[in-house]
Amino acid sequence: MVPHTVSRRLRRFYAAARRQWRRSLQFRVVGITLLLSAILVSAFGYTVALLISQGVMTTQVNSSKERIERGAKEAARQLEGYTQADDPGLPGKMLIVATDLSSSMDVPDSEVIIVRRNSTLGAASPDTGAVSVMQLDSMRKLRGSVVGTRSGTYQQIETLDVGQGPTRFLVLGTPIVTGGDPLELYYLLPLKAENDLVEFVALVVTATGIALVALLALIAATMTRLVVMPVRVAARTAQRLSAGLLDQRMQVKGEDDLARLAAAFNQMAANLQRQIVRLEEMSRLQRRFTSDVSHELRTPLTTVRMAADLLFASRDDFDPAAARSAELLQAELDRFEDLLTDLLEISRFDAGFAALDAEPTDLAPIVRRVAERLESLAERCGVPLRVDAPQGGAIAEVDPRRVERVLRNLLGNAIEHGEGKPVVVTLAMDDAAVAMTVRDHGVGLKTGEEKLVFNRFWRADPSRARQTGGTGLGLSISLEDARLHGGWLEAWGAPGKGAQFRLTLPVRSGDRLVSSPLRLVPDDARADEAALIGETP
Incomplete structure (x- = not known):
């Protein structure tokens, strides 16, 4: 029942919008302006937010690379005396170095991991030297770059759970060059501040875009109203003129194009009023003339009819030419009388008295x-x-x-x-x-x-x-x-x-x-x- 009601309301709203779209020029202009401005502002906002996000991430990546490179040098310096892979002091030293590097960073909730190259990344084994057991399965692609033949620092952005729920981290990895067993150094830097900044920028851009679109729609509605209102007034005035209210005029304000349009419309209406009044007067005079002539001719026609009837009744006593004339006179009088009757009937129709x-x-x-x-x-x-x-x-x-x-x-x-x-x-x-x-x-x-x-x-x-x-x-x-x-x-x-x-x-x-x-x-x-x-x- 509820979906049916919602569907019916949507159909009514759509029908009302279509009807308004067809009938209202202002509605169409505002709608088109709103649509185009929304598209342009959305594209602009998306571009700005993307550029800011990329800039923030690029800055963070560059600074983090410098930090991990310094950390790798420090770890190599502290671990250079451990040349044997089975040295029992190596895991503890790795843990101490990782703890020192983590404490030396001013980034809250960051993690530092030092692992042996032949260890299983992400396994909870003593040789990880990590400060906590973390989910590192998604970092294996990064490790493929770190343990490869190339040298350098590599990074990726992953969502990891380190005990505080899923969080986005910037994960960087680089090899530690020592004289003993090959080691790897990983930094896990939370991106909460950067995410907050990006979300804030997106919120500001979205709010600004909505405000800008609303402002553009308001401006379009205002400017269109300035043009549409005189047109609507002209349409209403024209309707009143067509209904017979010939004294209707538009108000002329200013000297701009719309004022000239109103003045020209008023001049046209005045000319039409004069012409209509003149034609109505001529029509009235014509109807009155026809009616008066028809009535006035009745009296002489009656007299002529009496004389014609007398001549027609006595035509047998006349010579053939006079008898024929009497017959023609009778016929033409009949036709003349029919014409007067028709003229009187037409005058009744014209006067609206029928x-x-x-x-x-x-x-x-x-x-x-x-x-x-x-x-x-x-x-x-x-x-x-x-x-x-x-x-x-x-x-x-x-x-x-x-x-x-x-x-x-x-x-x-x-x-x-x-x-x-x-x-x-x-x-x-x-x-x-x-x-x-x-x-x-x-x-x-x-x-x-x-x-x-x-x-x-x-x-x-x-x-x-x-x-x-x-x-x-x-x-x-x-x-x-x-x-x-x-x-x-x-x-x-x-x-x-x-x-x-x-x-x-x-x-x-x-x-x-x-x-x-x-x-x-x-x-x-x-x-x-x-x-x-x-x-x-």
Whole structure:
């Protein structure tokens, strides 16, 4: 249980560190500075400690070599009268000489050993002449140098136990030149003072390195903060500006680069505020103008409509030219009235006054009703019209008036651009969404025009004769109606292959759409594309 808890906390800490690394420039700079400075300080500290340790040991070795060489001369002088190997006084004299040499040194806990060359080093035998029985097995490699054919003094550092626990010793050995049995002199010098000095140096270097790394991290954090804080203030100010708080500004301190950055940012914000205010005022005036003109034209339009209706009703009494003029007047007045209605609707969307009156509605009757009303137009254009709707209906929380208007606009455009080919309206739904597609096989859309078709007053071919007398605002209003429902209105088209428009709405008002029950690209178009590349659709 405890390892699992520790592992979970480590994962959380790692995730938090990664998140902070990605989001905070200051954290990254301080982290990189901390890592690099730790590497450099560690390398420097290790080098310094190693050099000091080697220097201390070299000094001790040199002084100890001088000491043992003097001791070897003194031992040779005192033992020169013992020329026989079996002299019974030799072991005692060796012990006396070793004791004298040990007492003459000012190094506490040091040991002096004199042994015969043919004795077993480390054995507790009387001929060692040692002041105590010691563990000398690890000194045999040194003895190989001492008893060899070479002359001189040799040393090594060993950890020995001489009765006070394992201790590091500097062990030196040299032959004693006498006229009798060859002898060897060994000095065991404890390195406690040197070890203490090396450990103290290592501790000082480590503490200094840690303090230096912490100081460098603090300096990096402080210097980075001086740079990052204005950037953070600029980011927060930019976020407030994007949220519509156009009066937000940065505080300018000093005359350095950051101050110039803040001044430039404030100048940019002021220019943007002026431009946005000017554009908002122009947009407001435009919306007001459109709304006022639309309302003001209602009164004269009503009067003209009354006169036009009277002339249209009496057209049979006119000569053919006047009767035709009355019919054209009636048609253009109908189109003008539709344009005013669309302009008023657009002005409501622009002003944010459009409201959704959603209620549970079966969309299948709406689809069939719109198709029946446009059947006469389809017959005049020679376009077969087909509706594919589920028999069980498709109930969703929508505004039926707006959905009917969207479908009427889509179907009218499809019939107008159908080029005498069939137009199919499909309705489908799933648990989360309901969708309607209107498919025609007319001129289609060029690449990029699937977005432009929803722009106000945009036409793919302005010179093309129009049959329905549309206002150029139908698809724009339809797009706003779809957005008001929280839905999608999308278009697909290809030159010579027709077009398809798809309206997708949530089944429950206010839900968020994630998918549509109908594809945007028609199945027949997908089959044609797959055939061109030799794949199965």
